[in-house]
Amino acid sequence: MFSVVIPLYNKEISIYNTISSVLSQTIQNFELLVVNDSSTDGSREVVAGIKDKRISIIDKVNGGVSSARNAGIKAAKYEYIALLDGDDFWEPDFLEVIHELIKEYPDAGVYTTGYLCKYGGKTIHSLAVDEKGIIKNFFKTMLHYPVMHSSSVCIKKSAFINVGMFDERISFGEDYEMWNRLGRYSTIAASPLTKAWYNTDTENRAMAKIPVPEKHWTYYINTDKIDSKEMKLYYKRYIRRQVLYYILKGEYKWAWQLFHKYRHFAGFPSYLLVYQYREVKSIPHLAINLGRRLFKMN
Numbered sequence: 635m636f637s638v639v640i641p642l643y644n645k646e647i648s649i650y651n652t653i654s655s656v657l658s659q660t661i662q663n664f665e666l667l668v669v670n671d672s673s674t675d676g677s678r679e680v681v682a683g684i685k686d687k688r689i690s691i692i693d694k695v696n697g698g699v700s701s702a703r704n705a706g707i708k709a710a711k712y713e714y715i716a717l718l719d720g721d722d723f724w725e726p727d728f729l730e731v732i733h734e735l736i737k738e739y740p741d742a743g744v745y746t747t748g749y750l751c752k753y754g755g756k757t758i759h760s761l762a763v764d765e766k767g768i769i770k771n772f773f774k775t776m777l778h779y780p781v782m783h784s785s786s787v788c789i790k791k792s793a794f795i796n797v798g799m800f801d802e803r804i805s806f807g808e809d810y811e812m813w814n815r816l817g818r819y820s821t822i823a824a825s826p827l828t829k830a831w832y833n834t835d836t837e838n839r840a841m842a843k844i845p846v847p848e849k850h851w852t853y854y855i856n857t858d859k860i861d862s863k864e865m866k867l868y869y870k871r872y873i874r875r876q877v878l879y880y881i882l883k884g885e886y887k888w889a890w891q892l893f894h895k896y897r898h899f900a901g902f903p904s905y906l907l908v909y910q911y912r913e914v915k916s917i918p919h920l921a922i923n924l925g926r927r928l929f930k931m932n
Contacts, residue, residue: 636664636729636788638716639706641699642681643671645720648833649680655723657686660730664688664716667706672696677720700800700808707799713791714745721833722785728829732788735823739768743793743820748828749786752835763824772817773864777871782822784809786830793820806843807851810872844883847891852876857899873900 638656642649649668656666669692670678681691694705707715716732718724728747735745748762761779769775797815800808816822847853852873860866873896880889893900 635712636661636714636716636732637706637710637712638664638666638718639703639710640666640668640718640720641671641702641706642668642673642677642720643696643699643702644673644675644677646673646675646677646680648721649677650684652718652720652723653681653684653689655726655728656718657684657688658726659724660727661733664729665690665711667692667709669694669702669706671698671702697802698805700802700804704799704802707791707794710791714788715791715794716788718785718830719832723831723833724785725829725831729788731825731827731829735766735825736788738766739821739823741821742768742823743790743796744782744816744822745788745824746782746786746822747825747830748781749783749830749832750828751832754835760828762826762828764826766825767823769817769822769824771864772813772822773862773868776813776817777864777868780810780813781824782809782813783830783832785832789816796820801851801854803848804851804854805849806845811851811854844880844885847888847895850876852892853895855896857896870900 640649640652640656645652653666653668656664666686666689668681668689670681672693672695678691678693681689690709692705692709694702703717714732714736716729731747732745735742739745748760750757751759751761761781761783763769763775763781769781775781793816797812797819800812804811852869855869855873857869860869873892877889877892877900880886880892
């Protein structure tokens, strides 16, 4: 049996469809834990109005998506914990595909399907491994495309015991930080079938906000524990991308903060050459060369 964990914060418009996608699964042996992170809209009332004995609502003081997922994981009765965000949804056979992976790779700690990204009513990306099996080099694979999403994974409870829970300091990219730990210390079995939908069209998207560095996962990279070329390239890429993101958004102080923290590790390339820092005069000039070397991995 599965424990399905859905963190909920102000998803009144989308949560009904999300829960319906769970209740419509071809595999019906599951519990559904909806963790209400102190929603201020009608989200909780929508969930309470769905009459199914498998649904439990866990109410908690607002603490962010990481703490909400952790509360659900701790309350889960079963070993296999499937995560689903409150505005995403599954194909009807998502759990069935996960179940087949579990039977074929019982020693794995993580199971994932491919997923599709929905934006503006259209499917803009389909991300999945090329073939079913164990991901042998997680960081090398992730350099090409992210093969895991917070709505496409099922994780053994024992894997959380091994690597720890979601980092509650992080509210942006907390899933990436978790996947990185799982990629190092757990075996990941993946299916090329796309059975989850990442829906960017809904309300209250966390990714629409600009996070301070201390809330973003790249701030907590321990460069002393990087032990492979692929891992180094992976972390360098995402640090550089976040610095550039801050610059493009005009958050120069935050760009400098992250740049300075990883200046010896990331080897920032030419897109940081001539962009004048305008807000805090004591900080040196930053620069970008748009369109050049954003994903260069030297």
